[in-house]
Amino acid sequence: MMNYKNDFKNGIVIIGAGNVATHIALALKNANYSIKSIYSQTEKSAQNLAEKINSSFTTHIEKLPDNADIYVIAVKDTIIEDIAKKLNILSGIVVHTAGSVPMSVFESYFKNFGVFYPLQTFTKSRNLAFSEIPLCIEANNNNAENKLLNLAESLSKKVALVNSEKRKILHLAAVFACNFTNHMYSIGYELLSEQNIDFNLLHPLINETAKKATEMSPIDAQTGPAMRQDNKTIDMHLKMLKDYPEFEKIYRFVSDSIFTLNNKD
Amino acid sequence: MMNYKNDFKNGIVIIGAGNVATHIALALKNANYSIKSIYSQTEKSAQNLAEKINSSFTTHIEKLPDNADIYVIAVKDTIIEDIAKKLNILSGIVVHTAGSVPMSVFESYFKNFGVFYPLQTFTKSRNLAFSEIPLCIEANNNNAENKLLNLAESLSKKVALVNSEKRKILHLAAVFACNFTNHMYSIGYELLSEQNIDFNLLHPLINETAKKATEMSPIDAQTGPAMRQDNKTIDMHLKMLKDYPEFEKIYRFVSDSIFTLNNKD
Numbered sequence: 272m273m274n275y276k277n278d279f280k281n282g283i284v285i286i287g288a289g290n291v292a293t294h295i296a297l298a299l300k301n302a303n304y305s306i307k308s309i310y311s312q313t314e315k316s317a318q319n320l321a322e323k324i325n326s327s328f329t330t331h332i333e334k335l336p337d338n339a340d341i342y343v344i345a346v347k348d349t350i351i352e353d354i355a356k357k358l359n360i361l362s363g364i365v366v367h368t369a370g371s372v373p374m375s376v377f378e379s380y381f382k383n384f385g386v387f388y389p390l391q392t393f394t395k396s397r398n399l400a401f402s403e404i405p406l407c408i409e410a411n412n413n414n415a416e417n418k419l420l421n422l423a424e425s426l427s428k429k430v431a432l433v434n435s436e437k438r439k440i441l442h443l444a445a446v447f448a449c450n451f452t453n454h455m456y457s458i459g460y461e462l463l464s465e466q467n468i469d470f471n472l473l474h475p476l477i478n479e480t481a482k483k484a485t486e487m488s489p490i491d492a493q494t495g496p497a498m499r500q501d502n503k504t505i506d507m508h509l510k511m512l513k514d515y516p517e518f519e520k521i522y523r524f525v526s527d528s529i530f531t532l533n534n535k536d
Numbered sequence: 537m538m539n540y541k542n543d544f545k546n547g548i549v550i551i552g553a554g555n556v557a558t559h560i561a562l563a564l565k566n567a568n569y570s571i572k573s574i575y576s577q578t579e580k581s582a583q584n585l586a587e588k589i590n591s592s593f594t595t596h597i598e599k600l601p602d603n604a605d606i607y608v609i610a611v612k613d614t615i616i617e618d619i620a621k622k623l624n625i626l627s628g629i630v631v632h633t634a635g636s637v638p639m640s641v642f643e644s645y646f647k648n649f650g651v652f653y654p655l656q657t658f659t660k661s662r663n664l665a666f667s668e669i670p671l672c673i674e675a676n677n678n679n680a681e682n683k684l685l686n687l688a689e690s691l692s693k694k695v696a697l698v699n700s701e702k703r704k705i706l707h708l709a710a711v712f713a714c715n716f717t718n719h720m721y722s723i724g725y726e727l728l729s730e731q732n733i734d735f736n737l738l739h740p741l742i743n744e745t746a747k748k749a750t751e752m753s754p755i756d757a758q759t760g761p762a763m764r765q766d767n768k769t770i771d772m773h774l775k776m777l778k779d780y781p782e783f784e785k786i787y788r789f790v791s792d793s794i795f796t797l798n799n800k801d
Contacts, residue, residue: 290759348769371761371769391741392759397748405737431737440731441738443773444724447783448738449745450760451790455717457754457797459709466705472670472696473706473713474750476656480714481746483662485739489722494555494657495715496636504613504636508708517793518712524789525716528782532722 275421281363282307284339286332286354288316290393291368292345293323298401298426300324307339332357339363341422343387348372355380364415370442373435374409385410385419388438389427392449401426407433407441458518493533497526540686546628547572549604551597551619553581555658556633557610558588563666563691565589572604597622604628606687608652613637620645629680635707638700639674650675650684653703654692657714666691672698672706723783758798762791 283304285296288311299306300323309328311317321328329335335342337360344354345368355377358365365377366387377384388407391399406423408430410416416432423430433441456477460470483492496504505526512519548569550561553576564571565588574593576582586593594600600607602625609619610633620642623630630642631652642649653672656664671688673695675681681697688695698706721742725735748757761769770791777784 347764348766371772390737392745392748392757394748394752394757394759397751399744403740405740407737429737429740437731437733439772439776440727441733443776444727444733444738445741446760446773446787447720447727448724449741450758450762450794451786452717452720452742452745453749453754453758454790454794454797455712455720456749457758458793459713460754461797462705462709462712466702468702468706468709470753472655472672472694473709475668475670475694476710476714477717477746477750479664480657480717481742483657483659484718484721485742486662487659488735489718489725492657492659493715493718493722494659495711497715499612501613507636507704508711511704511708517789517796520789521716521786521793522711524782524785525719528723528786529715529719531782532719532726 275418275425276304278418278421279304279340281338281340282336283341283343284308284310284335284363285320285326285343285345286310286335286358287343287345288313288320288328289345290395291389292343293320293395294391294393294399294401295343295345295368295387295389296320296324296326301401302425304422307336310335333359337361340418341366343368352376364410364418366419370445371439373439374411375435378411383410383412383415385415386435386438387419387423388433388442390441390445392453402428405429405431407431407438409434409438458521461515462518490532493529495529497529498533500530540683540690541569543683543686544569544605546603546605547601548606548608549573549575549600549628550585550608550610551575551600551623552608552610553578553585553593554610555660556654557608558585558660559656559658559664559666560608560610560633560652560654561585561589561591565591566666567690569687572601575600598624602626605683606631608633617641629675629683631684635710636704638704639676640700643676648675648677648680650680651700651703652684652688653698653707655706655710657718667693670694670696672696672703674699674703723786726780727783755797758794760794762794763798765795 283306306326309317309321314330317328342365348369351367364383365381366385374386386409390405406427408419548571571591574586579595582593607630613634616632629648630646631650639651651674655670671692673684
């Protein structure tokens with residue numbers, strides 16, 4: 272065990288038992304950190320996660336230990352501050368895991384606090400190589416920052432110090448690159464399902480599109496009718512989408528935006 | 537050499553020297569087919585491709601041999617018919633490689649014709665495992681269909697008979713899953729570049745998002761503020777996009793569509 276682990280000998284508390292909490296808790300357990308307790312207001316979720324990582328759990332936030340070294344709040348953005356209000360702790364570092372919530376949410380409540388934002392899309396049932404997940408760290412003082420960096424670097428090869436302003440922009444970019452990208456897949460899925468065409472036919476295309484954008488700039492990687500200004504195909508596609516008004520709007524505006532972006536300068 | 541290759545002993549002619557033509561020509565060469573000639577109206581493109589595959593080339597379409605077994609027309613959708621008008625051939629099979637052009641484009645010009653549509657995004661400089669690319673085949677008679685299927689199956693593990701109507705829908709779905717997806721990456725890239733944030737931070741997210749959508753349904757894989765109906769984050773993001781009116785419109789409409797799609801039934 273490395274020396275920095277002495278900083279965590281009083282253990283870690285996980286608040287939340289959803290996708291993000293689950294993946295972080297598993298990563299901590301795999302790295303042999305001691306998880307003192309899990310809190311969730313939903314007993315079944317708390318219990319499920321506690322069983323996976325062999326820790327205790329509670330549905331009463333006031334029963335959490337007050338002397339843990341780190342409290343990881345991995346809950347919906349909107350209830351982070353509610354949780355902070357209810358937490359009664361000594362000197363441990365309190366972090367949240369949200370992209371869009373400023374670190375300052377904690378400043379009225381704790382002495383040592385920060386952010387531990389894993390830039391990834393999490394689904395409970397999927398295994399992820401946690402060591403490949405970028406961890407964006409921020410803290411309100413040097414001591415907390417060093418401890419969080421040590422913790423992060425023991426879990427992932429990709430650790431970055433990112434302030435609240437930049438993290439907010441990263442999260443916005445991630446919404447486009449992940450959530451909106453996934454919706455483009457979903458639209459493809461819907462269009463094909465309607466005609467009983469197998470979505471699997473698109474898998475190699477989906478994989479290569481992602482790979483290409485990470486091996487060259489996505490701006491240079493762009494192909495397709497909008498890029499080629501092939502208005503005949505674009506008009507035909509818009510007609511094919513007449514029964515899907517939302518997809519038709521997306522097709523129109525994304526095509527316009529591809530044209531604008533690739534013709535600037 | 538397998539027997540079916542007798543069907544191609546008079547060789548193959550490639551018309552076009554762009555991304556699709558290049559990848560198909562290389563795949564044919566690697567499978568030891570004889571490529572008789574390359575045609576492109578741009579001498580440099582024709583020559584470059586001819587050198588790669590060790591074939592002759594011409595910029596005069598009327599000089600192409602009239603007795604090849606297959607003519608692969610891999611050019612912009614809009615000029616496929618112009619090319620067909622100028623081709624003078626005996627009994628070979630003429631195919632195009634376009635998703636959105638019906639096979640019937642050839643019916644006034646040839647006896648044997650069809651479509652050989654590789655469902656992938658092509659960039660000249662990238663190496664692709666051609667055997668993983670779905671090839672969608674259509675032909676105007678059984679004999680041509682069998683020959684095209686044999687040819688396709690010798691190049692790829694993923695061959696499907698797809699008629700013009702279904703191919704058109706596949707192509708539309710592919711525009712969403714590839715071209716529009718890539719534009720979502722590009723928007724992320726733009727937002728980060730503006731603030732000097734490294735786009736590499738998004739790479740693991742991009743890869744996992746693609747992987748997830750091919751290992752479970754993209755509908756089930758959806759995450760993010762629109763999915764969670766987190767209006768506070770959505771409003772903040774829309775404000776952050778006020779200097780990017782096209783991205784702001786896309787954010788709004790894609791979020792609306794995520795909400796609709798995930799709340800139907």
